[in-house]
Each structure stands twice: as C-alpha cells, then as structure tokens.
Amino acid sequence: xxxxxKPRTPSALSDALHHRLNAYALAASAAGVGMLALAKxxxxxIIYTPAHKHITLGHPVSLELNRLGVVNFTLSVRHExxxxxxxxxxxxxxxxxGNSVAGHRTTAGYFWAASALRAGRKIGPNLYFVPTxxxxxxxxxxxxxxxxxxxxxxxxxTNRYLGFEFxxxxxxxxxxxxxxxxxxxxxxTEKISGLLTGYAYESIPNRPIIAGRxxxxxxxxxxxxxxxxxxxxxSK
Numbered sequence: 471x472x473x474x475x476k477p478r479t480p481s482a483l484s485d486a487l488h489h490r491l492n493a494y495a496l497a498a499s500a501a502g503v504g505m506l507a508l509a510k511x512x513x514x515x516i517i518y519t520p521a522h523k524h525i526t527l528g529h530p531v532s533l534e535l536n537r538l539g540v541v542n543f544t545l546s547v548r549h550e551x552x553x554x555x556x557x558x559x560x561x562x563x564x565x566x567x568g569n570s571v572a573g574h575r576t577t578a579g580y581f582w583a584a585s586a587l588r589a590g591r592k593i594g595p596n597l598y599f600v601p602t603x604x605x606x607x608x609x610x611x612x613x614x615x616x617x618x619x620x621x622x623x624x625x626x627x628t629n630r631y632l633g634f635e636f637x638x639x640x641x642x643x644x645x646x647x648x649x650x651x652x653x654x655x656x657x658x659t660e661k662i663s664g665l666l667t668g669y670a671y672e673s674i675p676n677r678p679i680i681a682g683r684x685x686x687x688x689x690x691x692x693x694x695x696x697x698x699x700x701x702x703x704x705s706k
Contacts, residue, residue, distance in 0.1 A: 515688040516679060518670040525560060525650075525664035533565075535636060535646045535671040537692065542569055542636045543602065545648070547662050550605075559608035560624065560652055560664045562632060568643070570599035572633030573607045582607035586623040586630040587681050593633040593645050594678025610654045610662060620654035620662075627652055629667070631681035636671075645679045646671030 523531045530546035543565040549558055562571045562584055572593060573584040582600040584607040587593070600607050609632075610622035624630065627650075634646040648669040655661035670689075672679040683689065 515674050515677070516670055516672055516683060516686075517690050517692055518668065518684045519692045519694055520668045521666045521694055523666040525666060527558070527662075530563070531666055533648060533666075533669060535634065535669065536638060536644070536673075538638065540638050541565060542638075542646075543571070543634060543648075545632075545650075545664060545666065547664070550611075558662050559606075559611040559622075560662055561606040561608050562602055563606045565602055565636070566638075568635075568637035570601050570635045571607055572597045572635075573600040574598060575600070581605050583622055584609050584624070584632055586627055587633055587647070588630065589682030591631065591633070591681045592678045593631075593647055593681055595676075596678070597633055599633075599635045609650075609664070610652055612654065612656070612662065619656050622654075624650070624652040625654050629682075633681065634671070642675035644671055644673070644675055645677070647679060647681045649682065 517537070519537070525531050525545050525547055527547045527549075530544050532541045533543045533545065534540060535542045544563040545560065546563055547558060547560050571584045572587060573582050575581075576583045582605070584600075585597075586609070608622060609624035610620050612620055620626070629649060629651065632648045632650060634648070635643060636646065637643055646669065649667045651665040651667065653661075653663050668684065670679065670684065684691070
C-alpha cells in the first residue's frame with residue numbers, strides 16, 4: 471500500500487490535559503527537577519511547600535495552595551465582637567466559592583469550628599467540611615466571660631493539620647492541608663498566635679491527601695512562593 475501524500479494533522483491536547491502538564495512543569499521547575507522527572511507526570515501528585523510564617527493580630531497569612539496566583543484561604547487572628555461576647559480567634563477566612571475546611575459545628579451551635587487533624591488522617595470526601603463564608607470557622611478563641619481558659623481543639627497544639635477542600639474558578643474539587651502550631655494564653659484576648667510550618671495539596675482532582683505526607687515518590691517539594699512567581703510570569 472502506498473503511503474498517503476497528505477500530511478497528518480497533530481492531535482490537539484484537551485484544555486484539561488494541557489493545564490495538568492503545565493502544572494507539573496511548574497512544580498518540577500520550582501523544585502529544581504529536570505525534564506526527566508516529567509516523563510511520568512502521574513508519579514508527581516502531591517505538591518508540598520515548607521513554610522515558617524507567623525499568624526498574629528493584624529498580620530494574616532494567605533495561602534495559594536496550588537501556587538497559581540490565586541489565594542485559596544487566609545489564616546488570621548481577629549477580634550470579634552457580639553452582644554455578649556468579645557473574643558479573638560485564629561481562623562480560616564473566606565477564600566473563594568467552593569472552598570471549605572474540615573470541621574464541625576460547636577456545642578454552642580451558632581458558629582463553626584475547624585478540626586485539628588493529626589498526621590496520617592486522610593483528607594477527602596470522608597471528612598465533613600464547613601463553609602468559610604460568613605463567620606469563618608474558628609481554631610481557638612477566648613471568651614471575655616471565661617478568661618481563665620481557651621476554647622477549641624487548637625488550644626496550644628503543635629503540628630496539627632487544617633484540612634482543605636477547594637476549587638479554582640469552576641475547576642474540580644481538590645484537597646490539601648496546612649500544618650500549624652497554635653498558642654493561646656488564658657486571661658488575654660490578644661495573646662493568640664499561630665505558626666504555619668508547611669502546606670500541601672493533591673494535584674489530582676477529587677483524590678484524598680494524607681495529612682503530613684511530605685516524602686515519597688509521589689511528592690514534590692516546592693520552594694516557597696516559587697511556583698506562584700513562575701505561574702505569574704515573574705522575571706525574577
């Protein structure tokens with residue numbers, strides 16, 4: 471059979487696949503990984519970013535989980551006043567439509583609380599996620615009527631994990647976590663602080679992530695802020 475003289479038209483990549491490949495390329499570049507690491511993009515699923523950022527009153531920390539220039543969540547210490555209470559909370563603030571944190575409704579029933587997950591916990595559809603709209607879910611708070619103690623599962627904890635469920639625009643659901651230390655000093659509504667020590671997200675949509683997982687063949691460690699700079703076309 472004679473070969474056809476017509477040139478073959480190359481197949482166009484779907485938008486979703488093109489976006490996935492770009493994401494892997496950005497992750498590998500930031501981590502200093504060569505092109506050989508991109509030969510099997512399915513092997514790179516978790517993008518982990520180490521951090522050392524203090525969260526204090528007036529100094530919130532914004533999280534770009536997927537490092538594409540979009541703020542998914544903001545962690546902050548804030549004053550909140552009401553008819554009968556005056557409290558300070560470290561909270562996961564509103565970050566966009568479809569974004570939520572693993573948590574539960576408090577025993578008081580009128581606000582949400584974020585769960586302090588331990589390392590090894592699977593973060594995915596198996597957890598209950600609460601909205602970040604309206605009053606953000608609190609981690610720990612001090613009520614003016616009970617200054618002798620702090621309230622919440624994040625009361626003076628180290629290396630606990632805040633679980634995330636998020637979307638970028640109209641994209642699919644993804645899961646991630648932030649590792650935090652939280653300090654609360656009883657007797658003062660201003661002595662609450664947090665320390666973000668790292669965060670990660672699962673690059674495969676709808677796939678759960680393990681809290682604290684930072685090593686393995688399916689993990690890429692990214693330099694802080696580098697992926698965001700690359701995605702925004704930084705010339706630095």
